[in-house]
Amino acid sequence: MSDHSVYLYAIGDAALADSHVLAETTGVEAVPVRTVVEGPLAAVVASVDRDRFSEQSIRARLEDLEWVEKLARTHHEVVDRVARNHPIAPVRMATVYLNDAGVRELLGDHRSELAATLDRVRGRSEWGVKGYAAPANEASAAELEASASDAPGTSYLMRRLAERDRAAHRRERVAEAAEKLHQEFAALAVDSRVYPPQDPRLTGRRQEMILNAAYLVDEAGAALLAERVNAATDDELRLELTGPWAPYSFTSLEES
């Protein structure tokens, strides 16, 4: 029995085996990455300690958030580094095989789907666009004065009510604008995905996320997208572009 397992980062063309990028990359547990080649495909992998990457051990360590964060970042770094130079399909974090044979079997069994996936992302990259609704402004002085009356309780409540209504309308307006922009961005892209807005606890921001989308674009599309995102940002809807990402959002593979 071997004392290591095989951690899988990504799948790409067999040419990855000769990549200088891989030769200079280390991944989880500071282990250098290598390739497992099968036919026209190659998997970017690393040998990891079998005990530390056993089912039981990983499950236990998922409770250790610092470990999870570190694994996520390392996994991403390897994927990102390779994707900057080669077309690849990232594999979900913490995918582990017992040996190279298992990886070869995967590449063989899914050869045509994987090849089609790689062709779809070849020469393209993923960009993320997130839209945040800017926080509502304070009610204007005029409005405050207008609502002031000889009944402070009523005027307070009226003001609260007006604020609430205004915020609701504003949100609706911003959501509509975001949807329109998404359609526009999607037209520049080969493919697009819309994700649920991130929880404010994740974004760490008070502004509500209204749009969370990913676009698969070629180089020209990326430039256009960046231009449009910059132009479309306004006071009510703040747009942020992230990327280029490895094509995480456009390489899903139905498990058979």
Added chain:
Amino acid sequence: MNGDLYPSTRSSQLGHRQESTNLADILERVLDKGIVIAGDIRINLLDIELLTIKIRLLVASVDKAREIGIDWWEHDPSLSSGRGNLAVENRKLRERIGELEASNGDQAGSSDGARSRRRVRRTEGVAQDE
């Protein structure tokens, strides 16, 4: 070759670009996107949302939390999940306003018709005071 896969314009023209290593963005991608295959080691990453939130809290606790107050979102109704409560809150506010206006009419002598009518009804019982 795909050496130019990533345009050289990366950050120059992107005024609104966030740092690419935002943990939330990374987790969103590495945890449930890309190729999802079981592998030989079966790991349940199902409760990804909970996991990411826990991680965010961890991260927040070491950087921003002290600045922003780690629990502010729990007190901000526009950020907690219950946006549907808005209608309910509006209705309650309207009811409350109605009540206040009614009692206001009793005490504060408004000339508005509805309030005047109430006053008239009421003064029947306390006519000697007027």
